[in-house]
Amino acid sequence: MTEQAAEARERRILGTELLWAFGVGVLIAAVLGVIVFTALTADINPPSNVERIDPKTLHLSGEFAEQNLGTTVGADGGVTVRVIATQFMFVPRCIAVPYGRRVTLRFATPDVIHGLLITGTNVNTMVVPGFVAQVYSEFTRAEDLLMPCHEYCGLGHSDMWATVQVLPESAFKPGQDGRVSCAQR
Ligand code: CUA
Secondary structure (H helix, E strand, C coil), rough: CCCHHHHHHHHHHHHHHHHHHHHHHHHHHHHHHHHHHHHHCCCCCCCCCCCCCCCCCCCCCCCHHHHEEEEEEECCCCCCEEEEEEECCEECCCCEEEEEEEEEEEEECCCCCCCEEECCCCEEEEEEHHHHHHHHEEECCCCCEEEECCCCCCCHHHHHHHEEEEEECCCCCCCCCCCCCCCCC
């Protein structure tokens, strides 16, 4: 091969490499763009709460004791939902939430890693033993939504799911103790 031919070949290779590098760069920028866009517009981002809890005692006292599970409206009007994810059920099995209001959802597990999502919403998190998983959402569909466990947690995994009942403000009535349960239908 002459020197010129070798040089021309080198240039061709360089050209192809640069073309691919540009293509990959565009792809990476597009993926990052979509992540930032959905985070800003649809509130879709990874849960970032780091809060420890002892999985051995969480059910005995404190906020995840049985009488504190479910939906509570605080003195300031803030709505907080507390749920335990355990093999193989969510406690409680039905969660009442208001329509069009910001809701704080807090999850903990006494056994293994679970995961959950609420269909059609931005709620999607892992529930890891030793940590409280906390996410926020505003429900914009007044209907019953499905909340399945989406992390394989054992033989009963496929039976592990709960219902999220999104209630209009007229039906979302906290009792004396500030608690709201699912409407019986
Ligand atoms: Cu819990 Cu799968």
